[in-house]
Amino acid sequence: MSFLNVVEIESALMGLASAYPNISKLLTLPYFTAEGRQSHALVVGTGTSCPKTGVLVISGAHAREWGGPDICIDFAADLLEAYTLGTGLVYGGTSYSAGEIKSIVERLDVIVFPDVNPAGRHYSQNSYAMWRKNRNPASSGGQASRIGVDPNRNYDFLWDFNTAFAPGAQAGGTLASADPASDIFHGTAPFSEAETKNVRWLFDQFPHIGWFMDIHSYGGDILHSWGDYANQVTATEKNFTNPAWNGQRGLSGDAYGEFIGACDLAKFADVGNAVSAAITGVRGETYAVAQSFFLPSWGAPYPTSGASDDWAFSRYFSDPSRKKVAAYTMEFNRVHSFFPTWAEMESIILDVDAAYSGPT
Numbered sequence: 340m341s342f343l344n345v346v347e348i349e350s351a352l353m354g355l356a357s358a359y360p361n362i363s364k365l366l367t368l369p370y371f372t373a374e375g376r377q378s379h380a381l382v383v384g385t386g387t388s389c390p391k392t393g394v395l396v397i398s399g400a401h402a403r404e405w406g407g408p409d410i411c412i413d414f415a416a417d418l419l420e421a422y423t424l425g426t427g428l429v430y431g432g433t434s435y436s437a438g439e440i441k442s443i444v445e446r447l448d449v450i451v452f453p454d455v456n457p458a459g460r461h462y463s464q465n466s467y468a469m470w471r472k473n474r475n476p477a478s479s480g481g482q483a484s485r486i487g488v489d490p491n492r493n494y495d496f497l498w499d500f501n502t503a504f505a506p507g508a509q510a511g512g513t514l515a516s517a518d519p520a521s522d523i524f525h526g527t528a529p530f531s532e533a534e535t536k537n538v539r540w541l542f543d544q545f546p547h548i549g550w551f552m553d554i555h556s557y558g559g560d561i562l563h564s565w566g567d568y569a570n571q572v573t574a575t576e577k578n579f580t581n582p583a584w585n586g587q588r589g590l591s592g593d594a595y596g597e598f599i600g601a602c603d604l605a606k607f608a609d610v611g612n613a614v615s616a617a618i619t620g621v622r623g624e625t626y627a628v629a630q631s632f633f634l635p636s637w638g639a640p641y642p643t644s645g646a647s648d649d650w651a652f653s654r655y656f657s658d659p660s661r662k663k664v665a666a667y668t669m670e671f672n673r674v675h676s677f678f679p680t681w682a683e684m685e686s687i688i689l690d691v692d693a694a695y696s697g698p699t
């Protein structure tokens with residue numbers, strides 16, 4: 340075994356959908372990458388007359404973060420097999436009963452989109468391993484060094500960072516960039532890229548999504564909103580929709596702070612801690628639970644604009660008729676490497692697949 344290539348990922352999804360037709364459904368995503376690659380997702384869940392909650396798990400946005408798509412495929416396969424056989428699942432010291440698996444499949448729609456950025460992954464696996472972005476050449480001016488957009492700076496959350504953030508917020512090099520040569524080039528507009536349009540399409544198709552996880556590497560972190568600035572729970576007017584705070588976000592220690600409700604914050608922490616405990620149970624790995632802005636494995640504030648988790652959580656505040664989404668980013672692998680050996684990756688897959696935590 341080794342890391343799946345981009346063709347194997349799509350064929351694995353098709354294979355699962357045809358092997359488990361009663362409890363899964365293949366989704367063909369509508370937006371083709373700049374290289375003409377088409378992506379798929381898989382819905383795991385039984386039909387029922389009861390209202391269900393959607394759980395969306397995505398990975399592969401960053402091309403070099405090998406292992407995320409493999410985690411997602413294994414996760415879906417384990418769930419489908421265990422439900423069909425009427426068994427539980429055991430990952431080292433973390434286990435789920437047959438009843439818990441039945442509950443996940445019958446009460447939730449688990450939507451898995453393993454490889455958001457197949458063109459980037461193909462380039463990373465075949466030409467330049469450290470490639471991060473997609474392969475869109477539209478802003479390159481014909482120069483190879485200027486190809487690609489960072490999908491995880493292209494979502495519609497404070498995307499226009501030059502307006503929304505304090506000038507110094509860019510100093511750490513994590514926020515976003517308008518330079519196509521940058522690894523964090525944010526594109527020409529929010530959702531300018533096929534990769535992010537496909538994720539948005541899933542949210543539009545499944546308005547009952549209440550949980551979201553974007554799987555990245557590395558570091559060993561379970562991150563929740565907000566990612567633009569330090570959270571605060573008292574001053575509601577200090578929030579991403581308020582233009583009065585433009586030019587003042589993204590620096591630690593000044594007057595701004597991104598508002599988050601105390602109950603939302605508590606829920607983020609509770610479920611994040613449950614996910615972390617499930618991972619630790621497998622073989623003792625400890626994943627930190629934190630606000631994205633304070634990315635623990637980075638060791639310094641890590642302001643971002645246009646990231647998937649913030650956009651997913653923010654949709655409710657932009658339009659309260661939408662379901663509120665508890666959104667997370669995971670940085671798997673505590674060893675600081677994008678390219679674990681396959682033997683190590685097999686252990687990491689068990690760690691992350693153990694993190695079902697049964698959200699409702």
Ligand SMILES: [Zn+2]
Binds near residue numbers: 401404555556
């Ligand atoms: Zn990443």
